[in-house]
Amino acid sequence: MILHAETALLPQGWAQDVRIRIEHGRIAEVTAGVPGRGHGAILPAPVNLHSHTFQRAMAGMTEGRTAGQDSFWTWRALMYRFLERLSPEDVQAIAAQAMVEMAESGFAAVCEFHxxxxxxxxGTYADPAEMSGRVAAAAAxxxxxxxxxxxxxEQGGVDGRALAGGQLRFGSGPEVFARVLDGAGRALAGLPDAVLGVAPHSLRAxxxxxxxxxxxxxxxxxxIHIAEQVAEVVEVQAAWGARPVDWACANLPLDARWCLIHATQMTPAExxxxxxxxxxxGLCPVTEANxxxxxxxxxxWLAAGGAFGVGTDSNVRISLPEELRLLxxxxxxxxxxxxxxADHRSTGRLLWEEAATGGARAAGRASGRIAVGQWADVLALDTADLRLEGLAxxxxxxxxxxxxRDGLVTDLWSAGRHIVQHGRHIARAAVEARFRATLRRLRDSL
Structure with a gap:
């Protein structure tokens, strides 16, 4: 496959008249100065580094005021009520819709914190990894x-209290979790560019x-989720004698394999x-604001040389530009x-490049740059749009x-798969029809 762009964002900066050759899903050659007909601008397509796809079906349903002060914790209670109605078929239908919207927004891959x-x-399904299999099927x-x-x-809080209510669908002892992890690996076997990782939910859990x-x-x-809420910081500090990030830095083997989600409650030293x-x-500005x-x-973070990426987390709104803009x-x-x-780069370019490379690192995915050997995770922008007129x-x-505006991504390739064409995901019609039916049934039951 050959792609041509009038301009492309390469690791060394912007280049003109760029020819990109893709073989077996990876970028095999990048050559500038080769005129040809094709796309106006091609960019590396970032990874969505944090998502709970099932929450897409809750979008817009938790904005009413409850008794007292609404917070993350009242939102969580409503989320537990919602998930009591989800079947494996529902989870697959919702995940597929979320993935369609992610691709149309500009994400080429997702880290599903499942x-x-x-x-x-x-209890467990006959296949303990049934739900992981549903997510893998949505990706396929x-x-x-x-x-x-x-x-x-494992637990309902830092004090080790037992799980209850909606949390019972999450909980696994070591033996059960080993079976979930093993089954998830088998479910991913048919996806050539899939990666299997692991996620301890939080220091609380x-x-x-x-x-x-x-x-x-x-x-x-x-x-791992960390230092998202003030109440979490207080709980961990009271139990373990240290703030969450301080404790993690001192006790966990943190390195480039790790992605710490949110970290909105940190001191400068942390x-x-x-x-x-x-x-x-792992920053999720839309959900963090919501x-x-x-x-x-x-x-x-930037002054200390930190890497970051962005994710859609609760999927209340799936928009790569909005995550970066709100950040x-x-x-x-x-x-x-x-x-x-911003640094020597403009604000938009720094946000895009850092999110692309940081998200790829967090995903364990060879992507984030338009360079030989990388997965061909790239997108094309509609440079003919009035909002981009005359800009370079x-x-x-x-x-x-x-x-x-939404819809500036005309085309997107994920590991060379051309899944967004003319601004629309190639599977949208079938996926959306199934999601609509699922959504109507779930909302009628609440």
Whole structure:
């Protein structure tokens, strides 16, 4: 397969008249200065580094006020009620729809932080990895790249209290989780670019003994929620004598395999210490705003040399440009300044490039750059759109992120699979019809 672009963002910067040859899903050759007919602009397509796809079906349903002060914790209670109605077929239908929307937004792959393992009330399916198989089937149907992260969820809090209610669908002891992980690996076998990792849910939900073993469970990435909420920081500090990120830096083998999700509640010292480990910060600005989590310390993280990527988390809104835009705008609110996350590159280019390379690292995926040997995770922008008229280089990305609209991605390839064409995912019609039916039934039952 040969792609041509009038301009493309390569690792060394913008290049003109770029020819990209793709073989077996990977980039085999990149040559600039070769005129040809094709696309206006081609960019590396990032990985969505944090998603719970089943929550896509809840989008817009948790915005009413409940008694007292609404927070992450009241949202979680509503989420538990919702998941009591989900069957394996529902999970596959919802995941496929979310993946279609991710691709159309510009994501070439997703890290699925997957904790919905078991039937309502606990126990296991005949295949303990039934739900992982459903996620893998959605990836096969949509062609989106997948890093699958089965979640360890052992306890209801740092104090070790038992799981209850909706949490019973998440919980697994070591023996059951080993079967889930093994089955998930088999489910991914038919996906040529899939990656298997592991995810201890959080310091609240996993014992210290298990946290000490988790890095050895797979050779793939390790993801964990951390320091998302003030109440979580207080709970961990009271029980273990240290704030969550301080404790993690001192007790976990953090390195480039790890991705720490949210980390919105960090001191400057924690920010610098975590960045030095090489772990990726997994930022989900839309969900963090929706849940009232707080604002990540972007300037401190970049100053310490930290890597980051973005994810759609609760999937209340699936939009790569909005995640990046809100990341920068939240910094402007906090710092009372503009262009906070720019360096010698413009704000838009820094956000895009860092999210692409950081997300690829978090996913354990050879992507994030248009370079020989990488998976062909690339997208084309509609440079004929009025919002991009006459712009080139960094200004093209700035306009796309800060002045653009949904639908500027005309085409997207995931490991060379051309899954978005003319702005629409090739499987959208069938996937959307199944999702609509699922959504109507679920919402009628609530």
């Amino acid at each position: 904790y919905l393992h078991h039937p309502v009330g606990g 149907e949509t062609g989106l790249g997948l890093t699958h992260l089965p979640v360890i969820y 996993v014992s210290r003994a298990t946290l000490g073993r988790v890095a050895g469970m797979t050779a793939g990435p390790v993801h 920010t610098a210490a975590l960045a030095r480990t090489g772990a990726v910060a 849940l009232g989590d707080g604002i990540f310390d972007g300037p401190g 920068e705008y939240s910094q402007r609110f906090a710092q009372k300044a503009r262009a906070v996350m 280089g960094d200004q093209l990305l700035d306009a796309c992120l800060f002045a653009g």
